[in-house]
Amino acid sequence: MISQKALPNGHLHPLTWTMRECVDIYRKMGFRVVQGPEIDSPDYNFDRLNFPPDHPARDMQDTLWIDEQRLMRTHNSNMQIRAMERFAPPVRFVVPGRVYRNERSDATHGVSFEYMEGFVVDRGVTMANMLANLADFGRAFFGSTTRIRFRPSYFPFVEPGLEMLVYYGGRWLEVMGAGMIHPNVIAQMKPTGQGLNPDEWSGFAFGIGVDRFMMIRYGIEDVRLSFTGDYRFLKQFPGPEENQ
Amino acid sequence: MKLLLSWLEEFIDTGNRPVEDIARDLESLGHEVESITHLPLDNVVIGEITALRKHPNADRLHIAEVNIGNRTIQLIFGQYFPVKVGDRLPVAVATCQLPTGLVVESRTIRGVQSDGMLVADGELGRPLTTEGILRFEATNKPGTPVADVIGWRETIFDLSLTPNRGDVLSLCGVARELAAKWQQSRRTRDLPVFHVSDNHPSLLATIQDRDLCPRYSARLIANIAIHHAPTVIAGRLTMLGHGQYNSVVDVTNYVMEEFGVPLHAFDAEKLTLPLVIRRAKTGETIQLLDSQSYDLEDSMLVIADQTGPVALAGIMGGLKTAITNQTKTIILEAAYFEPTSIRRTRTKLKIVSDAAYRFERGTDPAALEIASNRAADLISRGLSAQVGQLHMTGGALDSPTIPFDPTRIDAYLGTHFGRKKIAQLLKRFEFQLTDQTISVPSWRHDVAIWQDLAEEVARLEGYDQLPQKALAVWQMPPTPDDSHYLAVEALKDRLVWAGWTEHIGSSFLSKKEIELFGMNEAVDLIKLANPVSEEAAYLRSTQLISLLKAIAKNPIFTDLKFFEIGTVWKPSANKFTGEQTAVSLIWCDTQPQTLPFLDQQLGTRLEKKILDKFKIRRPVMFSEVPVSFYLTRTDNHPPPVMRPPTQPIFRPPSRFQPVLRDLAILVDESVTPIDVMKTLQEIPQLIDVELFDQFSGGQLPPGKQSLAFHLLLENSDHSLTSQEIEATIKQVKDQLETTYRAKIR
Numbered sequence: 001m002i003s004q005k006a007l008p009n010g011h012l013h014p015l016t017w018t019m020r021e022c023v024d025i026y027r028k029m030g031f032r033v034v035q036g037p038e039i040d041s042p043d044y045n046f047d048r049l050n051f052p053p054d055h056p057a058r059d060m061q062d063t064l065w066i067d068e069q070r071l072m073r074t075h076n077s078n079m080q081i082r083a084m085e086r087f088a089p090p091v092r093f094v095v096p097g098r099v100y101r102n103e104r105s106d107a108t109h110g111v112s113f114e115y116m117e118g119f120v121v122d123r124g125v126t127m128a129n130m131l132a133n134l135a136d137f138g139r140a141f142f143g144s145t146t147r148i149r150f151r152p153s154y155f156p157f158v159e160p161g162l163e164m165l166v167y168y169g170g171r172w173l174e175v176m177g178a179g180m181i182h183p184n185v186i187a188q189m190k191p192t193g194q195g196l197n198p199d200e201w202s203g204f205a206f207g208i209g210v211d212r213f214m215m216i217r218y219g220i221e222d223v224r225l226s227f228t229g230d231y232r233f234l235k236q237f238p239g240p241e242e243n244q
Numbered sequence: 245m246k247l248l249l250s251w252l253e254e255f256i257d258t259g260n261r262p263v264e265d266i267a268r269d270l271e272s273l274g275h276e277v278e279s280i281t282h283l284p285l286d287n288v289v290i291g292e293i294t295a296l297r298k299h300p301n302a303d304r305l306h307i308a309e310v311n312i313g314n315r316t317i318q319l320i321f322g323q324y325f326p327v328k329v330g331d332r333l334p335v336a337v338a339t340c341q342l343p344t345g346l347v348v349e350s351r352t353i354r355g356v357q358s359d360g361m362l363v364a365d366g367e368l369g370r371p372l373t374t375e376g377i378l379r380f381e382a383t384n385k386p387g388t389p390v391a392d393v394i395g396w397r398e399t400i401f402d403l404s405l406t407p408n409r410g411d412v413l414s415l416c417g418v419a420r421e422l423a424a425k426w427q428q429s430r431r432t433r434d435l436p437v438f439h440v441s442d443n444h445p446s447l448l449a450t451i452q453d454r455d456l457c458p459r460y461s462a463r464l465i466a467n468i469a470i471h472h473a474p475t476v477i478a479g480r481l482t483m484l485g486h487g488q489y490n491s492v493v494d495v496t497n498y499v500m501e502e503f504g505v506p507l508h509a510f511d512a513e514k515l516t517l518p519l520v521i522r523r524a525k526t527g528e529t530i531q532l533l534d535s536q537s538y539d540l541e542d543s544m545l546v547i548a549d550q551t552g553p554v555a556l557a558g559i560m561g562g563l564k565t566a567i568t569n570q571t572k573t574i575i576l577e578a579a580y581f582e583p584t585s586i587r588r589t590r591t592k593l594k595i596v597s598d599a600a601y602r603f604e605r606g607t608d609p610a611a612l613e614i615a616s617n618r619a620a621d622l623i624s625r626g627l628s629a630q631v632g633q634l635h636m637t638g639g640a641l642d643s644p645t646i647p648f649d650p651t652r653i654d655a656y657l658g659t660h661f662g663r664k665k666i667a668q669l670l671k672r673f674e675f676q677l678t679d680q681t682i683s684v685p686s687w688r689h690d691v692a693i694w695q696d697l698a699e700e701v702a703r704l705e706g707y708d709q710l711p712q713k714a715l716a717v718w719q720m721p722p723t724p725d726d727s728h729y730l731a732v733e734a735l736k737d738r739l740v741w742a743g744w745t746e747h748i749g750s751s752f753l754s755k756k757e758i759e760l761f762g763m764n765e766a767v768d769l770i771k772l773a774n775p776v777s778e779e780a781a782y783l784r785s786t787q788l789i790s791l792l793k794a795i796a797k798n799p800i801f802t803d804l805k806f807f808e809i810g811t812v813w814k815p816s817a818n819k820f821t822g823e824q825t826a827v828s829l830i831w832c833d834t835q836p837q838t839l840p841f842l843d844q845q846l847g848t849r850l851e852k853k854i855l856d857k858f859k860i861r862r863p864v865m866f867s868e869v870p871v872s873f874y875l876t877r878t879d880n881h882p883p884p885v886m887r888p889p890t891q892p893i894f895r896p897p898s899r900f901q902p903v904l905r906d907l908a909i910l911v912d913e914s915v916t917p918i919d920v921m922k923t924l925q926e927i928p929q930l931i932d933v934e935l936f937d938q939f940s941g942g943q944l945p946p947g948k949q950s951l952a953f954h955l956l957l958e959n960s961d962h963s964l965t966s967q968e969i970e971a972t973i974k975q976v977k978d979q980l981e982t983t984y985r986a987k988i989r
Contacts, residue, residue, distance in 0.1 A: 016736060133714070
């Protein structure tokens with residue numbers, strides 16, 4: 001009879017390890033986790049995030065619909081509005097969780113993705129604050145000497161918007177999208193039933209594709225492999241160290 | 245959007261910047277360059293004509309002997325320009341591909357062999373000469389690549405533009421961005437001013453719906469002949485992926501690429517003028533250029549003549565009034581349509597077109613005249629055509645203004661640029677400034693508030709040049725969600741310590757799967773309206789299927805124990821989502837399990853009938869409860885371990901089936917199974933060692949124990965042969981005998 005002690009540990013999924021690392025870096029910078037529904041309304045997922053109706057920006061996120069009132073969230077930016085119904089600023093939040101797109105899966109994309117959204121709302125938050133924060137995260141995850149670049153980009157719920165690139169493994173990789181939270185979105189944050197005043201409050205938000213971070217971290221070339229349950233894959237990843 | 249470097253040069257002087265620098269500058273402005281393609285020109289060399297004669301079997305063809313340096317080839321050509329012995333001309337030597345995509349091959353034309361081709365400017369894709377072909381001086385040696393002599397190579401940039409920047413979807417738009425970046429002026433073009441007196445009715449078009457069509461222009465061009473587009477136009481359009489139609493339609497595409505204004509040409513003789521720009525009437529239909537008929541609704545804007553709709557405004561022209569080879573007179577339309585109505589209509593009718601793509605992203609209402617003039621010039625060139633006046637209808641252009649508040653912009657960015665520098669940066673993007681206000685250029689539909697101006701300032705300065713300043717140190721107070729997240733992660737740790745392995749599977753179920761489990765679609769499940777595939781048509785209400793697939797995936801491993809913690813949807817529980825987090829365990833056994841941290845037996849045995857469907861040939865137990873079940877019963881959980889003990893280097897599993905062998909050894913009781921596993925780690929092809937039995941006492945000698953292992957062997961390139969398997973097993977035995985004086989049992 002094998003004693004409990006002799007039992008070897010199981011294994012923790014590399015996606016869980018990667019998500020924990022992202023959450024941990026941000027928790028140490030004073031952020032807290034907030035979570036919300038994966039099925040949401042177009043109101044929270046698009047309208048109140050400044051996606052104009054009948055605008056090609058809606059094509060950026062092919063959506064899985066349940067009916068006209070319900071969709072699978074395409075990002076966890078929906079929590080920018082939802083969390084701010086429960087909390088008054090200042091806030092620093094990260095939102096780990098699954099998001100969904102109506103896209104065929106391939107080696108680098110599944111139908112669902114593990115994302116970590118993060119956002120800050122406070123008085124006097126500047127673009128300089130955002131750039132420093134994102135660069136700090138980039139160096140914490142990819143290594144303290146990592147070269148980092150920013151490129152202007154567009155997401156309807158931020159202004160200015162950007163993408164961060166890191167030089168890793170001999171090439172530049174796009175690793176996250178971010179931006180200063182759009183004043184129209186700030187005005188949709190209603191901790192007291194009334195929208196925040198964008199002249200008083202500002203903030204930034206970012207989104208991290210954790211599946212992609214996992215692929216980079218462990219050199220996994222086909223993301224679909226991670227979700228088949230192949231034990232030859234899973235057992236290569238360690239369990240947590242037992243702290244007794 | 246694809247961009248041709250030689251064409252861009254007509255809109256801005258790139259000053260011979262390396263293409264990589266141009267790409268970097270475009271990226272710094274937010275225009276991602278997905279690829280840079282250098283077109284093949286190396287196969288075009290200078291050829292000297294050494295002999296000429298007529299093709300014996302074809303009147304219009306000629307045969308040339310051409311010295312290409314190292315040898316002489318024979319080729320056949322049609323005489324579009326004068327060619328004489330001694331001329332040095334660009335020659336493509338078979339087999340090669342030209343920038344237009346044309347493949348030059350050796351072939352026999354009416355009984356005569358041809359091994360190359362004289363290359364006109366159009367096939368090079370560049371307007372170089374008035375004659376239509378390059379000629380080289382006698383000092384240029386035959387065989388020299390043409391590109392080396394003229395110092396030019398063609399490059400295509402493929403830009404991935406964000407949907408807010410419709411203004412960059414043209415050469416003129418890209419040139420504006422680069423001009424701002426490089427602090428230089430754009431190249432403008434002198435266009436003929438058409439003073440032709442108009443003997444046609446003054447009223448060509450009236451706008452009935454100014455909300456959906458704020459500006460519309462039309463002009464008549466008479467006495468034209470339809471032919472092939474000039475080779476330069478055709479060549480460039482081909483390189484960008486446009487189809488080739490005729491001299492009029494190709495020019496409208498060409499000018500759209502230049503100025504971003506989609507143009508449309510009607511055959512005027514098939515119209516009953518004047519045109520009316522109005523909403524469709526319910527019940528109206530139109531057959532478009534794609535030959536399909538569409539039912540129109542009153543939300544849709546059409547261009548109609550006196551008999552009915554002749555074009556779906558901004559999306560596609562009608563078939564009835566299309567340009568044909570017999571067309572003599574055209575109406576050329578240049579218009580500005582309201583973007584959201586274009587998008588609504590084309591989404592509803594499921595039409596994709598280059599014109600709609602641009603209109604729904606916002607075109608420049610001030611560019612109608614220049615685009616129309618440019619097209620009229622190109623269409624009438626070389627013909628005795630009569631170009632009519634431009635009839636412009638619609639409202640005046642009012643450019644939106646934003647209060648100019650540089651202090652606020654500096655405060656938002658965290659910079660100290662000051663008024664003067666901010667004003668200078670904005671002027672470079674052609675914003676008009678007064679002391680108090682900024683007026684936005686007519687092409688910038690994305691700029692409406694002062695934060696948008698802040699982005700312009702940051703973008704032109706370069707995001708990487710901006711200061712960085714850490715947030716003030718502050719810890720947000722703990723939140724219930726934060727504690728919940730940590731508790732769930734801690735639960736995963738405890739499960740792993742108890743020997744369970746985490747699986748993460750799909751959130752979706754297929755119809756087949758729900759039928760297998762007799763689930764009631766209407767009551768138990770949430771169905772997607774537009775699933776990616778039938779395999780993923782429902783949201784999962786259980787993780788059982790995901791975990792059964794994991795068991796089925798691993799027939800070779802014994803003692804599998806998987807868990808999954810994820811979202812399931814039970815619509816009966818909650819009307820809107822029924823969303824909850826489930827903790828599911830699956831294991832290969834007949835007995836319930838107890839967990840070291842939970843005083844409760846878990847598990848029910850799955851029916852053989854179900855297991856058969858997944859081709860699982862062993863008993864399987866399963867447990868699934870809401871996460872709250874665990875969290876309320878396990879109070880003093882340690883915090884989760886947020887970082888792995890080591891970062892493993894991942895090795896993809898082989899596509900070939902692994903081989904399983906068992907091995908039992910007799911060793912001293914002081915030897916731990918972990919020691920043994922570590923010892924064997926280095927043996928190639930042995931990918932896993934798993935303990936499945938350990939005992940001492942009984943019939944064994946005192947101080948000795950028996951250890952039994954599963955050995956898993958695998959090779960990434962091929963299925964292992966029996967010799968390879970035996971060799972590896974022998975290596976394992978030798979190693980254990982040497983290291984632990986183990987006896988193989």
